[in-house]
Amino acid sequence: xxxxxxxxxxxxxxxxxxxxxxxxxxxxxxxxxxxxxxxxxxxxxxxxxxxxxxxxxxxxxxxxxxxxxxxxxxxxxxxxxxxxxxxxxxxxxxxxxxxxxxxxxxxxxxxxxxxxxxxxxxxxxxxxxxxxxxxxxxxxxxxxxxxxxxxxxxxxxxxxxxxxxxxxxxxxxxxxxxxxxxxxxxxxxxxxxxxxxxxxxxxxxxxxxxxxxxxxxxxxxxxxxxxxxxxxxxxxxxxxxxxxxxxxxxxxxxxxxxxxxxxxxxxxxxxxxxxxxxxxxxxxxxxxxxxxxxxxxxxxxxxxxxxxxxxxxxxxxxxxxxxxxxxxxxxxxxxxxx
Numbered sequence: 332x333x334x335x336x337x338x339x340x341x342x343x344x345x346x347x348x349x350x351x352x353x354x355x356x357x358x359x360x361x362x363x364x365x366x367x368x369x370x371x372x373x374x375x376x377x378x379x380x381x382x383x384x385x386x387x388x389x390x391x392x393x394x395x396x397x398x399x400x401x402x403x404x405x406x407x408x409x410x411x412x413x414x415x416x417x418x419x420x421x422x423x424x425x426x427x428x429x430x431x432x433x434x435x436x437x438x439x440x441x442x443x444x445x446x447x448x449x450x451x452x453x454x455x456x457x458x459x460x461x462x463x464x465x466x467x468x469x470x471x472x473x474x475x476x477x478x479x480x481x482x483x484x485x486x487x488x489x490x491x492x493x494x495x496x497x498x499x500x501x502x503x504x505x506x507x508x509x510x511x512x513x514x515x516x517x518x519x520x521x522x523x524x525x526x527x528x529x530x531x532x533x534x535x536x537x538x539x540x541x542x543x544x545x546x547x548x549x550x551x552x553x554x555x556x557x558x559x560x561x562x563x564x565x566x567x568x569x570x571x572x573x574x575x576x577x578x579x580x581x582x583x584x585x586x587x588x589x590x591x592x593x594x595x596x597x598x599x600x601x602x603x604x605x606x607x608x609x610x611x612x613x614x615x616x617x618x619x620x621x622x623x624x625x626x627x628x629x630x631x632x633x634x635x636x637x638x639x640x641x642x643x644x645x646x647x648x649x650x651x652x653x654x655x656x657x658x659x660x661x662x663x664x665x666x667x668x669x
Contacts, residue, residue, distance in 0.1 A: 336377040344373035396641065397445035397453045398428045399438060401522075405556070405585065406613035408456070411478065411634030415454060418638035424451055433458050433522055433555075446471060452641040454478055459521055462487060478637035480523050481652055488649045490637040494524050497626040497655035498531025499538070501580050501608045504624070504657055506539055508665045510578040510606065512547040516564035516590060517582045518556045525552070528582050528610070549576060556582060561589025569597060577605060577666040584609035584616045587623055602664040612658055622660035629653050 342349045347366060354361045355370045362370075373379075396419050400408040416426045427450070431438040438458040442465065445453050452474040455465055465475045466486050475487050482489035505513055515532055518525040529550065536543045551567055553560040561581055568576055581587040587609035594601055601607050601621045609616055612627035632653060640649055 336379045338379070340377055341370065341373050341379050344377060345370045393449050393451065394424045395427050395448060395450045396424050396638070397441070397448070397450040398426055399431050399441050399445075399453070399455045400428070401431060401433050401456050401458070402557070403428060403430045405583075406615065407479075407583065407611045407628065407630055410613070410630040411637075414631040414634035415638040418635050418642070422451075422642055431456075431458050433519070435459050435461070439464050442468060446473060449473075452476070454637050454641060456480060457523075460523065474641055476637045476640045478633055481527075482650060485648055488640050490633050490640065490651045490653075492628045492633065492653040492655045494527035494655075495531040495534060497610065497628070497657075498528040498580070498582075499535040500531075500655070500657040501610065501624075501626050502532045502535035503538065504659065504663065505578045505580065505606060505608060506535060506541065508578075508606070508663060510666050512549070512576045512578070514549045514551065514565075514568045514576040514579040515582075516561055516568075516579060516586050517550060517552050518560070518586075519554055520552060522556075525582060532580065547576075553586070556586060558585050558589040558592070561586030562593045563589070565590035565593040569593065569599075575605075578607070578663070579605060580608045580610075582610055584611045584613045584623060584625055587625070588615065588619070591619065591621070602662050604667060606663040606666070608663060616658075617660065619662075621662050624660045624663040625658055627656045627658050629655075 338349055338352050342352045347370060351362060351366065352370055355367050359367055398412060398415060400412065402408060412428055419426045429441050431441060435458045446468055450473060453468055454476050456479045457465065457477060462484060468475050469486050477487055477489040479491055480489060481491040502513065517529055520526055533543050536546065549568060551564040553564050565579065579590055581590055587607055590607055591601065594605055599605050607623065609623045609625035612625045616623040616625045636651060
């Protein structure tokens with residue numbers, strides 16, 4: 332198989348130096364029109380394609396922004412990533428997207444790879460509280476912005492929504508409807524969002540002078556934030572409760588879809604017997620057979636703003652916290668009278 336033509340081949344074919352070809356590609360105003368035309372003809376004849384990545388690396392960084400999310404398959408991250416990509420394209424850069432699955436070792440390998448690639452910057456949902464690997468990138472001259480997690484770091488900026496307040500509004504809605512036996516399907520407490528949403532649940536009770544321990548809260552922690560985890564958690568609630576819950580709050584909408592599946596299998600009507608609330612307001616939430624009451628996160632704004640911060644080169648770190656919004660649909664109602 333023949334090799335790809337390189338810049339030396341172009342120079343030889345055009346009868347000029349490699350430096351003149353380089354000037355034509357990077358600073359064409361420095362080259363006479365006749366020479367530019369001869370070099371352009373040689374490029375076309377040879378089928379030469381400039382390696383833009385190598386060009387950028389020689390100038391100090393690649394045209395790539397590395398993005399690390401917990402799960403690419405989660406529609407929340409997909410929508411945020413789409414907004415990031417729009418902002419990244421504005422800078423004539425490309426986005427390299429990967430999942431960490433909430434695993435710190437996977438995250439460390441990913442960040443090491445991005446550093447070796449000398450990326451323009453990194454957007455990251457960290458796998459845990461330890462952001463030292465992200466801070467090490469900053470020390471190496473690669474800017475990092477955390478998204479979907481609120482940070483107090485003085486070295487790494489962050490963009491997120493207020494998960495404590497969002498969860499408080501979700502469970503507050505159920506409490507105000509009269510529910511007192513509420514299940515909460517949450518993710519692993521190693522994940523920052525799981526801890527914040529649990530804190531928000533407890534805050535909803537406190538605001539109303541109630542105690543989650545005395546007033547019927549049942550918390551199930553699950554290893555993931557996906558449909559299967561939601562289904563497993565809902566099945567556990569149905570098996571373990573002598574007095575069944577009248578409402579369930581799920582830490583995200585995918586878990587709520589799993590809860591719906593199990594409730595339907597057991598002939599439990601939503602919301603007649605059990606009210607369900609999700610979190611994120613992914614597109615699917617409004618399209619379910621019983622449209623889902625949920626907490627809307629501004630995914631697009633979070634993604635776009637995180638990418639924008641990456642390119643601003645602010646002297647100070649910036650921490651932005653957006654306000655989520657409770658969206659009430661058909662999946663919640665007052666509990667049935669006993």
